[in-house]
Amino acid sequence: MSTHNISFRVLKEHTGDDPLKREISVCASPDELMKLDRDGFLIRESVIQGDWLTSLRSALDRLTDAEWSKHRQTNSDDELPTRSWGIILRHLLDKDSAFHELLTWPPALSVARAMMGPLVRLRGLSARVSFAGVEPQDTYWHQHLRVVANPLPPWFSRPHAIDCLIYLDDVNELTGTLSVIPGSHHWLDREPPRLRYQELPGEHTFSLPAGSMVIIHSNLWHRALETRSGKRRMLILAYTPCWLRESPHGGPAPENGLTRDLIASGDPEVLELLGVDGYT
Template identity: 35%
Template sequence: MIPLLSFGLADTVRCLLGPRIVLRNSNVRVTRPRTGDGTVWHTSPPSRLVSAPTVIACLIYLDAADEQTGPLLMVPGSHHRPDRPPAADDPFDDQVTIQVQPGEVVLMDAALWHRGGTNHSERARRLLTLQLSSIFMPEFNFEPSLPSADYQRLLEQARSSEDEPLLELLGHGGLNPISARYWPHRRRTDDSLPRGRHC
C-alpha cells in the first residue's frame, strides 16, 4: 500500500478512470535467477463498458527488467482486441520490448497483452503489481486470500482518520461496487471484506 499512499498512483489512475476506483488486486512477482522462467501472455478481463480502460495495471520494478533478467514484452494496440492472448510465450511479430530500471513504474491498460521475458541472468527480477479498477468491473478471477495483518492495520487507520479516498481503495468507502451506491457515512461494525479488495 505504500506506493499507493506515498507516490500518487491512485490519483494518477483516478485521472484515467474517473473518481471512483478500487484496489482490485495486488501481488509480488519474483522471477528467480538462472531459471529461464518468464510469464506467459496475459491480460485482464475485457471491459464491460464502451470506454476504455477500466483496469490500470501499475508495475513497480524493484529490480531491472533487461535482456538478461527478462524485459517487459507488450503487443501495442492489443487492448482493443476482443479475444484473449494464448497462454504461451511464443513471440508475436508486432511485440515490443521494454527495458525497465529499478524504481521505475509502468502504468498500462491491463487489457494490453503483455508478459515478462525469461530470466537467464544471475539476478532476480522482482516487481510489485497493483491493479486499480473502476468499481463497475467484475471481481477478479484469482483465488481469494485472507487479509494480512498489515491490511487490517491500514484499514483501522483509515477508519479512525475517516480517510475516504483510502477507504474507497480498500473497498470500504466511496461507492459500494455491488449496489453502486455510497457506503453509509458511519463506522462499519463488521469486518467482512469484499472479495479481492485486500493485499
C-alpha cells in the same frame, strides 16, 4: 514529471446529497494520458529510488522467503515445474506495512483516477519474483481482464483497470525484458494465442532501470521474458472503478491481515480505495 489538474463532479445531486467533487492533481500531462489511452501503456523510469526502493526490496525478500517452501511444496521431484512464472505473492498490503505507502502513491493513483474517474479502488497489490538457475521462468502472452464476450452484446461493459508494473530490479536481456503490443487493449474480438511464449507481430520490448513503473491497461497484451541471471522482483499495483471487484486471484485476504489497521484508521480515502466505502 509534468502535472495538471482535473476537476471531477460525480452527478448525484438529484438525490439531495452534496455534489461529489474531486480535484485530481494528475502526475502526467494531458498528452501522456492520450497516449496511455491509445497505446495502453505509459513508462515512468526510476520513479522509486533510494531508501524507499531498498525497503520495498527487503519487504518482498522477506515475503518470498516466508512463502517459498509453501509455493514449492511437492511430494516428489517429478512434480517440480519444468517452466514457471516464478513465485507470485498476493495480498501484499495485508502482509507488510512497508507496502502501505503504495496505496495512495500519486504517480500511480492519480493516473488511475484521471483515466477511470475519481472513484477507483484497489484491485490488488501483488508481486512476481523470478529467478535464474531453476526451471526457466518467464510468462506467456496474456491479458488480465478475461471477461470479454464474443459476440459482443449491445450492452457489454468494456472492462477497464490499470496495472502499475513496478520493477524493483533492472529489467534487461539478462533479467528478462517486458514486451507489450501497443493498442492491443482495444481489441475486443480476440485474445492472445494460447500459452504462447514467442514473439508476436507488433511487439515492443523494453529494458528499464530498477525503480521504474510501467502503467498498463489491464487488457494490454504483454509478457515477461526469461530471467537468465540473478533475481527479478516486480510489484503489480492494480486499480479498477470502485464498483468492480477485487482480483479473484490468490483467494480471500488473510484473516487478521494488516489492512485491518488501515481500515481502523478511518481515513475516508483509504476506505474508498479498499472498497469499504465510496460507492453508493
